[in-house]
Amino acid sequence: MAINTDNKKGTSNVLAALFAAAHVSPIAEHQLQQYQQDDEGWTLYWQDKTHSRCDILILACGHQSQNLPGLAELPLRWTRGQVEQVPSQPPLNQLKTVLCHKGYLTPAMDNCHALGSTYVKQDDNCDYRLTDQQHNQHTIQKALSGCDWVKELKFVEQGRAAVRLSTPDHLPLVGQLADWSDWPRRYNDLYKALPVHLYPDAQYQDNLYCLTGLGSRGLTTAPLLAETLAAQISGEPLPLGQDILDNLTPQRFLIRALQRRQQQT
Numbered sequence: 001m002a003i004n005t006d007n008k009k010g011t012s013n014v015l016a017a018l019f020a021a022a023h024v025s026p027i028a029e030h031q032l033q034q035y036q037q038d039d040e041g042w043t044l045y046w047q048d049k050t051h052s053r054c055d056i057l058i059l060a061c062g063h064q065s066q067n068l069p070g071l072a073e074l075p076l077r078w079t080r081g082q083v084e085q086v087p088s089q090p091p092l093n094q095l096k097t098v099l100c101h102k103g104y105l106t107p108a109m110d111n112c113h114a115l116g117s118t119y120v121k122q123d124d125n126c127d128y129r130l131t132d133q134q135h136n137q138h139t140i141q142k143a144l145s146g147c148d149w150v151k152e153l154k155f156v157e158q159g160r161a162a163v164r165l166s167t168p169d170h171l172p173l174v175g176q177l178a179d180w181s182d183w184p185r186r187y188n189d190l191y192k193a194l195p196v197h198l199y200p201d202a203q204y205q206d207n208l209y210c211l212t213g214l215g216s217r218g219l220t221t222a223p224l225l226a227e228t229l230a231a232q233i234s235g236e237p238l239p240l241g242q243d244i245l246d247n248l249t250p251q252r253f254l255i256r257a258l259q260r261r262q263q264q265t
Contacts, residue, residue: 027046035069060211070205078164079216080120081164082159082161099144103116103143133159187258
């Protein structure tokens with residue numbers, strides 16, 4: 001497996017621990033430009049003109065997946081989110097649970113609370129913005145309008161902005177990638193809803209998979225999706241049922257478009 005990262009702050013302790021547990025040596029500070037398959041596997045071409053080899057290629061590059069060749073056919077979109085770092089202060093310092101509304105507010109950690117988050121589509125800028133802070137502040141004041149203390153919260157211009165990758169149906173993408181050029185021809189009459197046995201078997205790209213589009217819930221869904229992908233690759237029992245897998249397959253948007261074709265013509 002090849003690991004593509006572009007993390008200017010370096011690999012976090014969590015990622016380092018995960019790589020170590022999986023016995024994977026990451027190639028850090030590299031940006032994937034192109035990849036090509038031959039009889040012996042995949043060649044990955046990096047931005048610095050170097051290249052690497054791997055047997056199985058998994059595209060799991062977060063919001064940078066939108067720029068990767070082979071994923072351009074998917075309706076991926078950036079969604080910027082800014083989280084505020086709010087100094088702990090009375091009575092907020094007594095908070096013992098996460099408050100969830102249209103946003104969220106967490107108990108203190110290292111004398112600071114996390115308050116978020118904005119949701120700005122097709123914006124990949126990670127600079128901190130005062131306008132976003134004001135949006136987050138207004139959101140919690142509106143959600144907790146019955147609490148006098150929320151109006152007195154003191155904010156500082158400190159926080160973090162990052163970019164999520166989402167999909168139109170808000171579900172992630174996991175599984176083997178299709179041969180995109182072949183599907184429209186093979187399933188041109190999918191809208192007719194013929195019996196399944198009348199359609200040819202789907203064609204996929206050998207040893208090419210993706211796991212991306214996790215949106216706002218990556219920390220909770222990534223472990224299960226990674227286990228699902230590992231089971232698909234190794235042929236082990238799957239932890240998810242077929243109905244769920246059908247809703248997560250990267251090909252679902254193409255399938256839906258082919259099913260709607262009669263309405264569009």
